[in-house]
Amino acid sequence: MTKVKVVADSSVCLPSELIEKYSIELVPEKIIFGDMVYRDGIDLNPHKFYTLLQHAKELPTTSAPSPEDFANAYQKAIHDAESIACILVTSGFSSMGLKSALIARESYPEVPIEVIDSRTAVGAYGFVVLAAARAAANNKSLPEVAKIIEDMKGRVNMIATLDTIKYLEKGGRIGKAACWAGSLLSIKPIIEVPTSTGVVEPLGRVRNRNKALEWLLDIMEERVSGEQPIHVSIDHANVPDEADWLKTKILSRFNCTEIFINHFAPVAGVHCGPGVIGVSFYADTGHVD
Numbered sequence: 336m337t338k339v340k341v342v343a344d345s346s347v348c349l350p351s352e353l354i355e356k357y358s359i360e361l362v363p364e365k366i367i368f369g370d371m372v373y374r375d376g377i378d379l380n381p382h383k384f385y386t387l388l389q390h391a392k393e394l395p396t397t398s399a400p401s402p403e404d405f406a407n408a409y410q411k412a413i414h415d416a417e418s419i420a421c422i423l424v425t426s427g428f429s430s431m432g433l434k435s436a437l438i439a440r441e442s443y444p445e446v447p448i449e450v451i452d453s454r455t456a457v458g459a460y461g462f463v464v465l466a467a468a469r470a471a472a473n474n475k476s477l478p479e480v481a482k483i484i485e486d487m488k489g490r491v492n493m494i495a496t497l498d499t500i501k502y503l504e505k506g507g508r509i510g511k512a513a514c515w516a517g518s519l520l521s522i523k524p525i526i527e528v529p530t531s532t533g534v535v536e537p538l539g540r541v542r543n544r545n546k547a548l549e550w551l552l553d554i555m556e557e558r559v560s561g562e563q564p565i566h567v568s569i570d571h572a573n574v575p576d577e578a579d580w581l582k583t584k585i586l587s588r589f590n591c592t593e594i595f596i597n598h599f600a601p602v603a604g605v606h607c608g609p610g611v612i613g614v615s616f617y618a619d620t621g622h623v624d
Contacts, residue, residue, distance in 0.1 A: 336415060336416060337415060337471060337474065338416065338418060338471065338477065339417070339420055339467075339476070339477050339480050340358070340415055340418070340419050340420070341359050341419075341421075341464060341467045341468045341471055341480075342405075342408050342412055342420070343359055343360070343423070343460075344362045344364055344400060344423055344424055344432055345361050345362065345375040345376045346364055346375070346424045346457070346460065346602045347460050347600065348457040348458045348568060348570045348597040348598075348615075349461040349595070350595050353465060357465070357468035357469065357472055358415065358468075360408045362405055362407075363377050363400065364397060364398065364399060364432070365397065365398040365400075366379060366384065366395050366396075366605060367395055367397070367398060368391060368395045369393065375600070375602045381572075381598035381604075382573070382598075388609055389609055396605070399429055399432035399435060400432055400436075402435045402439045405435050405438075405439035406439040406442050408439075409439055409442070409446070413446055417446075417447070418446065418477040419446065419449070420451065420471070420477060420484065421436050421440075421448060421450045422451050422463060423436060423450070423452055424453060425453060425454050425534070426454075426533060427528075427533030427534035428534075428606075433450065437450050449481050451481065453484075453488060453530070454488055454531075454532075455488070455491055455529070455530050455533065456528045457600055457603050457613055457615065458493060458569070458570045458595075458614070458615025459491040459530075459568075460493075461568055461595075461597070462566060463487045463488055466483050466484065466486075466487040467480050467484050487617070490617040490618070490620070491615060492527070492555075492617065493528045493529075493613060493614075494525065494526070494538065494551055494554050494555075494613060495526055495570075495611055496523055496526075496544075496550070496551060496611070496612060497526065497607055497611050498523070498544075498608060498610030498611065499608055500522070500524050501608065502605070502608035522540045523540060523541050523543065523546070524539075524540045525537075525538040525540060526538060548577065548581060551614050552588065555589065555614065555616060559616065559618045561589060561590065562590060563618040563619065564591075565589055565591055565616050565618045566592050567585055567589070567591055567593070567595070567616045568595045568597060568614070568616070569594070569595065569596045570596075570597045570598070570600075570613045571596070571611070572598070572604050572609050572610055572611045572612070574610055578596045578612060581614065582594060582596060592619060599612075
């Protein structure tokens with residue numbers, strides 16, 4: 336039995352082999368197309384989701400996990416660990432998941448459970464969860480894992496370019512990017528979800544896709560030096576060729592300790608739309624936890 340088990344929701348972007356390696360317990364969010372309700376990652380994989388999204392007459396909606404969903408995850412977790420670190424996608428998108436996780440915690444008063452808002456999303460959220468899972472695998476205590484989570488929250492970056500702003504606008508996740516509402520469809524927005532605010536923040540906009548991808552690389556160069564070892568997650572919605580192109584460029588311009596390509600989590604894709612591609616990254620600090 337380990338000291339800590341990590342629980343996260345299904346909007347996290349991480350390679351499946353790492354989720355399995357570190358036994359991360361995922362709680363499925365729900366995606367609703369009309370009268371059909373799908374559990375993210377169980378009833379619906381990314382390819383099927385983006386195919387449905389492209390042909391949908393009405394945009395789907397999402398629903399956060401219920402207290403029962405989290406309680407079921409906690410029940411599984413306590414078979415393997417003495418305590419639980421439950422890390423959630425930013426409450427800046429929706430506070431319902433956080434509320435459900437806290438309500439479910441009341442059912443296990445004898446188990447130390449930390450419920451932590453990651454304040455970010457997709458790949459950056461993945462790195463926060465991964466840091467916790469690696470710490471747990473190294474037999475860190477729950478307070479030590481919580482400290483590592485807070486440290487990682489201050490280091491991760493999540494930037495992305497969207498094919499259109501309409502999904503953010505209609506899904507209510509537009510944040511300060513609302514200033515772009517009604518922009519021409521040819522505009523390619525560049526956004527981020529900084530942990531300082533936990534909501535979508537506008538970084539800029541360009542008129543074609545190639546410039547948008549180059550701008551992602553330029554932002555990376557502004558935030559980390561070429562010599563710093565960095566960790567990178569490229570998350571895309573059915574644009575694998577662009578993801579591969581970004582990976583090649585990043586490997587040639589940065590000192591990568593690790594780099595992943597993931598499918599953009601379907602529950603996040605509801606609000607960002609087909610064609611979104613994001614880069615999440617953080618630099619090593621030089622110390623070993």
